[in-house]
Amino acid sequence: MERARQGWLVSGFISEEQFWLLVKASSIRSDKVVNALFDYLVNGISRKESCARYDVNSGHFSIGLGRLQQLSHTAAKLSRFYQL
Template sequence: ISSIHSDRVILAMKDYLVGGHSRKEVCEKYQMNNGYFSTTLGRLIRLNALAARLAPYYTDESSAFD
């Protein structure tokens, strides 16, 4: 459901969000423009919010611990 397909961009987001690297380090390492990084991060944040809002409709709490 994501419009983010580039391996380079996905790895950059992983390094930033999971690895804790700075935005500057990630942009330099993956040769990304800071503006594009910000735009992509915004898309990812909106996607996360959408998934969080949809999750209750896909959770069957009665079988969660079976």
Template structure:
């Protein structure tokens, strides 16, 4: 599992995002779909696989991948804002 943590500090790892962190990011995101939000929460907070959450919430894997990338970008953006606060 060591090799997994090669990304920057802002990178969101599946299963390693706290519920509070996820809630704050999702609140300032443009993601409004309840089922996408739930699927993302299961993925980032609970560490469920993409295929499982897609099946559970009836979400296309391509759509989930796009939203995961969107949330990763938002996390990076927020991280880069830190020096100004």
């Protein structure tokens, strides 16, 4: 699957390692939000089901996803400065 934007996160196509690195670099601290985002991004579970499973407000989920999307996009743009 081709990404629409450099660094764009696609549900079900993110590795566990990439996910945890993004979470570590982010300001997201809620375990419930992190778990819901993990199920959505890594396991490919729908947003609705992920939010229901972890009792996460859809607004908080969207804010967390937006933060990870922005962080991923910025990291992708920065990566060219670290290539050998």
